[in-house]
């Protein structure tokens with residue numbers, strides 16, 4: 001299936017052994033490079049060009065000076081960067097924590113080694129020891145080789161922050177890799193996938209470039225599907241002025257499997273609870289790739305769309321659908337980037353997660369649930385890295401772990417957790433987060449999924465698990481694509497609200513099914 | 524008296540570098556904005572909770588404990604012994620010596636051995652574990668060697684080749700009160716002192732910055748409250764006030 005070796009997973013323990021260090025197993029040219037044309041839209045420099053007849057690009061003029069200037073600029077604007085570059089003691093606690101290292105054994109995929117790619121340059125140009133004793137402290141000159149390593153290895157980091165959990169100082173490699181990508185963007189090494197997608201959001205409103213008419217069409221199709229299945233007229237409103245709730249969801253929810261089943265789940269919940277909601281064609285995207293490239297400005301520009309949509313539609317609350325990094329940007333950054341949201345109803349947090357709506361409704365018994373409808377499955381739950389380590393749900397720390405599990409257990413009879421070293425805040429990334437979810441990075445995606453695959457295999461073999469639920473559009477897309485490499489099938493990945501949708505009996509639905517049964521009897 | 528002058532000047536300079544160097548770094552960390560909330564979740568939702576989280580990190584190395592038990596053990600033994608040893612050393616600078624320092628003397632005496640054991644464990648790990656070896660620069664090994672050297676010379680002075688500790692005290696009290704006194708010229712003691720001065724000199728320009736730095740780590744020192752409060756960095760507020768998205772907007 002591939003011209004590289006797929007990591008072996010046995011399912012014996014649910015946790016892969018730490019590999020012996022190897023060198024340059026994942027050295028390469030990195031993902032496809034963004035053209036000047038796309039960089040321009042992001043306000044990044046454009047004075048670089050394709051080298052005739054190749055897929056290579058030059059760097060910008062004076063790239064070295066400009067890279068160092070950017071590094072200097074960022075370290076005075078981000079305390080995280082300055083502190084993290086200084087204080088790592090090389091204790092090695094993080095070295096075996098990254099799924100990409102476990103899956104590839106490449107030394108430069110150890111979190112601290114990944115940080116060091118930038119730290120060595122920082123030391124060389126900005127610290128006394130590095131200026132005068134570079135060899136002693138491992139400082140290096142900034143050369144094109146170093147830039148190539150940056151580009152390659154900072155795109156083998158999904159910014160999942162697992163390393164940060166285990167570092168005694170919480171050093172967060174994600175912060176370093178975001179800063180590195182921001183520097184790269186300023187010297188002509190933007191990543192095509194991220195910049196192209198952001199261009200579409202800036203221009204059309206979502207990652208897919210799905211215009212208003214197509215979106216309206218899709219939603220109408222979904223209404224028909226739900227009615228066909230349940231007999232209930234569940235609406236998927238678009239641009240409905242004066243609705244109470246603006247739902248912001250990743251655009252994959254509009255068409256991809258199993259995402260779309262999740263979207264149907266949210267719609268059914270809103271319908272059943274009598275909530276007045278709408279989607280926006282102007283802000284028809286929950287994803288915000290600005291975070292991945294460490295660009296405050298681009299992240300804010302995308303976030304401001306949501307504010308504008310909420311104001312234009314006159315809604316009272318903003319609710320986010322199932323997406324990991326989107327929820328991180330929403331929960332942790334939205335208020336800062338695009339607030340204050342004083343024009344919304346102060347009774348509700350801004351923003352809310354759709355699970356923060358579904359769970360209280362389930363608790364209050366407001367949803368008519370028939371758990372047996374999920375009896376064909378035994379579930380486990382994949383904690384998405386961004387949700388687990390970058391956000392919260394509900395009002396208690398750890399709600400991001402409990403609420404999704406509670407919801408699953410409220411709608412399914414069979415639930416099992418995976419190895420505890422791979423769940424909650426120790427969860428392993430799916431392998432496709434942080435702007436890695438692109439076909440030109442398939443090898444690292446497949447290898448990076450190995451720790452999760454091992455944990456999954458462990459529960460499928462020993463505890464009869466048949467399906468893994470996720471609450472992130474990237475996780476869902478990544479898993480459906482890579483799990484076949486490990487002997488699973490695509491349909492084993494489900495949305496949490498898909499499970500809710502399966503078990504939720506809408507008003508009027510019973511009758512319809514009865515009709516169907518009557519018809520069966522008749523024939 | 525030449526010896527006393529050389530070491531006197533050395534310690535004065537080292538102390539200034541240490542204090543001003545750390546103060547400067549702390550000033551930089553302090554004034555550098557943290558534009559977005561990035562605590563590693565789950566994080567405390569109150570400031571008191573953050574103090575407790577930080578306390579567990581600084582005193583018990585909680586995250587390290589989760590990460591690697593051997594590293595934690597060596598690191599914990601080394602650091603705790605270091606504090607005891609340093610505490611015991613207060614007697615060279617204080618007159619009269621306070622009762623708590625006196626009380627700790629017997630514990631501190633043996634802490635020197637534990638400190639060296641811990642350091643040796645860390646050094647062996649650095650050599651033996653391939654991952655840790657890969658990430659080590661020469662300075663990472665030398666830092667451990669330096670500390671082991673300081674500990675070993677200190678212990679030798681204590682248990683093998685005694686020195687006139689009262690005179691040492693006179694010397695350091697003298698330094699503090701601008702009243703120059705002679706220093707015993709035992710070579711082991713001089714190595715001990717020279718190494719300590721060197722450690723003080725490199726403190727603000729090395730990874731030893733982890734000691735003040737940990738308190739500034741945004742992933743550990745932030746309250747989880749971004750939905751309730753905005754956290755605008757001054758440079759972000761500037762952009763907002765000018766109605767700009769990008770700094771180069773007209």
Ligand code: HEM
Nearest residue numbers: 089091168580581584587598602645663666667731734737
């Ligand atoms: C607030 C005070 C401090 C805290 C919380 C702290 C914490 C830590 C932690 C968690 C580690 C990582 C584990 C390890 O590799 O040992 C470490 C390493 C280290 N610390 Fe500290 N430390 C503090 C003060 C100091 C001081 C004052 C010194 C030196 C005189 C020091 C010297 C070192 C050294 C040399 C290492 C690296 C050990 C190695 O090479 O593995 N620390 N510290």
Ligand code: HEM
Nearest residue numbers: 608611612615631632635673674677678680681688691719
């Ligand atoms: C200005 C600073 C320092 C001075 C004046 C100093 C002086 C001394 C003296 C005179 C002794 C011998 C004690 C005796 O014979 O009873 C000693 C012991 C020792 N020193 Fe230091 N020292 C200093 C800093 C340090 C530092 C920073 C460390 C550790 C990193 C250290 C570690 C030790 C150890 C482990 C011993 C042996 C155990 C003990 O007596 O506590 N010293 N020191």
Ligand code: SF4
Nearest residue numbers: 098157158160161163
């Ligand atoms: S943030 Fe995640 S992907 Fe990046 S180095 Fe850390 S563990 Fe690896």
Ligand code: SF4
Nearest residue numbers: 088090091092094167
């Ligand atoms: S755990 Fe933290 S301090 Fe230790 S090597 Fe990794 S990044 Fe550095």
